[in-house]
Amino acid sequence: MEIREIYNKLAANYWLTSFLLSGLIFLIYSFLIFKIESYNYDFASLLITAAMSILIGYEYATIRYFFSKIYIIFIELEPSFPEKQYQTFSQDLKKKLRRSWQFYLIITVVVLPFIVLELIDILEYKFFNGTTLPYFYLFDDTLWSLLLDIINHIIEYLLLFLLGVIIWIMIELAMILNELYKKYSLNVYVFNIYEIGGLKTLKTFVLSIVSHYFIILTLVIISYESLIESMFSNIILRHKAIIPCEIIILSLMIFLGIIIFLKAQKLISYLIDKCMMLELNKIYR
Numbered sequence: 323m324e325i326r327e328i329y330n331k332l333a334a335n336y337w338l339t340s341f342l343l344s345g346l347i348f349l350i351y352s353f354l355i356f357k358i359e360s361y362n363y364d365f366a367s368l369l370i371t372a373a374m375s376i377l378i379g380y381e382y383a384t385i386r387y388f389f390s391k392i393y394i395i396f397i398e399l400e401p402s403f404p405e406k407q408y409q410t411f412s413q414d415l416k417k418k419l420r421r422s423w424q425f426y427l428i429i430t431v432v433v434l435p436f437i438v439l440e441l442i443d444i445l446e447y448k449f450f451n452g453t454t455l456p457y458f459y460l461f462d463d464t465l466w467s468l469l470l471d472i473i474n475h476i477i478e479y480l481l482l483f484l485l486g487v488i489i490w491i492m493i494e495l496a497m498i499l500n501e502l503y504k505k506y507s508l509n510v511y512v513f514n515i516y517e518i519g520g521l522k523t524l525k526t527f528v529l530s531i532v533s534h535y536f537i538i539l540t541l542v543i544i545s546y547e548s549l550i551e552s553m554f555s556n557i558i559l560r561h562k563a564i565i566p567c568e569i570i571i572l573s574l575m576i577f578l579g580i581i582i583f584l585k586a587q588k589l590i591s592y593l594i595d596k597c598m599m600l601e602l603n604k605i606y607r
Contacts, residue, residue, distance in 0.1 A: 336382070336383050336386035336387065336390065337383050339379075339382070339383075339386075340379035340380060340382045340383035340386075341379060342379075343378060343379045343382060344375045344376050344378060344379030344380075345375070347374070347375040347378055347379075347477060348371060348372060348375035350473060351371040351374075351375065351470075351473070351474075351477075352371065354466055354469055354470040354473060355367070355371070355470065357464075357466035357470075358458065358462050358464070358466055358467055358470065373541060373544070374477055374478075374481065375477075376541070377481055377538060377541055377542060378477065378480060378481055378484065380534070380537075380538060380541075381481065381484035381485060381487075381488065381538055382484065384488055384531070384534040384535070384538070385484065385487055385488060385491065387530075387531075387534075388491050388531055389419075391527060392415075392419070392495075392527075393415070395523055395524055395527055396411070396412070396415060396524075398523065399521075399524070403506060404507060407506055407507075411502070411505075411506060414501065415498060418494050418497065418498060419494060424490065424493075424494075425487075425490050428486055428489055428490040428493065429483060429486040429487070429490070431486075432482055432483075432485060432486035432489060432575075433479060433482045433483060433486060435567075435571050436478075436479075436482055436568065436571070437479075439567055439568065457471050458470045458471050458474070459471050481542070485538065485539075485542070485575070488531075488534075488535050488538070489535075489575070489578070489579075491531065492531060492532065492535060492579065492582045492583075492586075493582060495528060495531065495582075495586060496582050496585050496586045496589065499528075499586055499589040499590060499593070500589055502589075502593060503589050503592050503593045521590065521593065521594055524590065525587070525590050528583075528586045528587070528590065529583075532579060532582070532583040532586070535579050536576065536579060539572060539575055539576050539579070542572055543569060543572050543573075
């Protein structure tokens with residue numbers, strides 16, 4: 323089997339790919355941690371490494387799920403568009419789902435606060451005799467510790483990057499629904515109580531994306547404790563606030579997700595009401 327064929331199969335089965343990705347990250351973490359002689363690799367550390375590994379794969383699968391379903395769902399609604407409006411909508415949809423300045427802005431807004439917080443910790447430690455930073459190399463100055471610090475940072479910021487992509491997806495999805503409601507007049511049979519003229523699939527899809535988002539954020543908050551803090555639990559690393567800034571930022575992301583979800587559900591309800599009015603107008607003509 324050629325490499326390209328293997329790649330195509332893995333790309334098609336994104337849940338398998340996410341599982342393999344999570345497994346690879348966990349193995350890399352475990353290998354480097356066991357190379358550090360002074361480690362305290364207990365059950366808590368195992369859970370944190372597993373959680374971070376699973377989160378990366380889960381985020382990847384959520385993004386792939388969105389892009390594998392979004393076009394199919396709207397293709398099913400193509401007969402409901404009057405005349406050639408679907409071609410216009412399809413072109414608009416492709417434009418919205420391309421990486422644009424909004425995409426990069428959202429990624430920056432998600433990732434930048436965590437970079438700033440880490441830089442503040444570094445400056446306090448370097449110039450103001452702050453508490454010890456959560457870097458493995460500061461406790462075990464070996465090549466393995468340095469490599470683990472590098473891998474740990476890559477994974478942490480990759481996690482935030484993928485989280486930013488999911489937030490961008492939800493915002494774009496809400497904007498697509500808003501445009502669908504305001505710009506187009508769908509001709510669907512909304513009196514079908516089971517499928518709502520095909521809109522039930524769309525509603526379920528929106529719910530699944532938002533549900534994945536909330537699960538990811540919940541796991542991030544639960545596994546917030548630093549891996550190094552659990553391994554070197556006998557050392558106080560940095561002053562712990564009652565509510566860390568990172569938790570506040572992640573909580574705001576949950577609040578943002580709730581707003582987007584309510585907005586999306588409201589737009590779908592408006593869309594159903596609009597289609598119902600069109601059907602009633604046809605009946606009373």
